[in-house]
Amino acid sequence: EPEVTQTPSHQVTQMGQEVILRCVPISNHLYFYWYRQILGQKVEFLVSFYNNEISEKSEIFDDQFSVERPDGSNFTLKIRSTKLEDSAMYFCASPSGLGGAYEQYFGPGTRLTVT
Amino acid sequence: LAKTTQPISMDSYEGQEVNITCSHNNIATNDYITWYQQFPSQGPRFIIQGYKTKVTNEVASLFIPADRKSSTLSLPRVSLSDTAVYYCLVFGSQGNLIFGKGTKLSVKP
Numbered sequence: 351e352p353e354v355t356q357t358p359s360h361q362v363t364q365m366g367q368e369v370i371l372r373c374v375p376i377s378n379h380l381y382f383y384w385y386r387q388i389l390g391q392k393v394e395f396l397v398s399f400y401n402n403e404i405s406e407k408s409e410i411f412d413d414q415f416s417v418e419r420p421d422g423s424n425f426t427l428k429i430r431s432t433k434l435e436d437s438a439m440y441f442c443a444s445p446s447g448l449g450g451a452y453e454q455y456f457g458p459g460t461r462l463t464v465t
Numbered sequence: 466l467a468k469t470t471q472p473i474s475m476d477s478y479e480g481q482e483v484n485i486t487c488s489h490n491n492i493a494t495n496d497y498i499t500w501y502q503q504f505p506s507q508g509p510r511f512i513i514q515g516y517k518t519k520v521t522n523e524v525a526s527l528f529i530p531a532d533r534k535s536s537t538l539s540l541p542r543v544s545l546s547d548t549a550v551y552y553c554l555v556f557g558s559q560g561n562l563i564f565g566k567g568t569k570l571s572v573k574p
Contacts, residue, residue: 354508392564392566393503394564395561395563406561408561439506443562446511452511452556456507456509458507461506
């Protein structure tokens with residue numbers, strides 16, 4: 351099964367600090383997604399990224415968030431000034447390329463803890 | 466976007482067949498039905514997808530009646546490692562996945 355990797359696995363930061371979460375999606379895929387899951391709650395869509403541009407974003411994805419593809423393989427999610435409520439698991443995902451966007455491969459996630 | 470309804474939790478025992486039903490009364494003609502599995506502290510994992518009738522893969526079967534207003538995920542002979550949250554998703558556009566709260570399946574020895 352294709353693998354999506356994410357770093358770091360766990361990030362602890364203080365409120366107001368900037369964090370950058372990294373993802374290496376499945377190679378040669380143009381679509382990428384970021385989701386988050388607050389502990390005990392459902393998985394929530396944040397943003398989709400297609401061909402180096404934001405394709406769609408949710409209302410959660412406000413001005414504090416940004417996504418970039420700094421090079422050909424990495425994909426980052428930046429939170430400029432973290433808040434306590436940003437504590438969550440953050441997942442990136444790549445579509446399989448076979449099943450359309452319905453079949454997405456999720457990374458292992460980054461657990462962000464804001465103190 | 467079709468809304469889905471599924472039981473919050475289910476209990477089962479090892480070796481049993483588990484059927485999780487999802488209702489999606491306002492499913493559109495172009496919508497596919499997709500199921501994901503999530504273990505604690507892991508990302509969701511795609512299980513199966515279908516449009517109508519029956520789909521089977523090495524992990525599960527998906528039964529969809531003719532009216533497509535519901536679907537049933539069938540897990541044959543579950544084991545303890547099948548304890549997870551199972552999500553039913555319905556959508557038609559090439560875009561993000563919309564997860565509900567899912568069904569928390571607990572498999573007991």
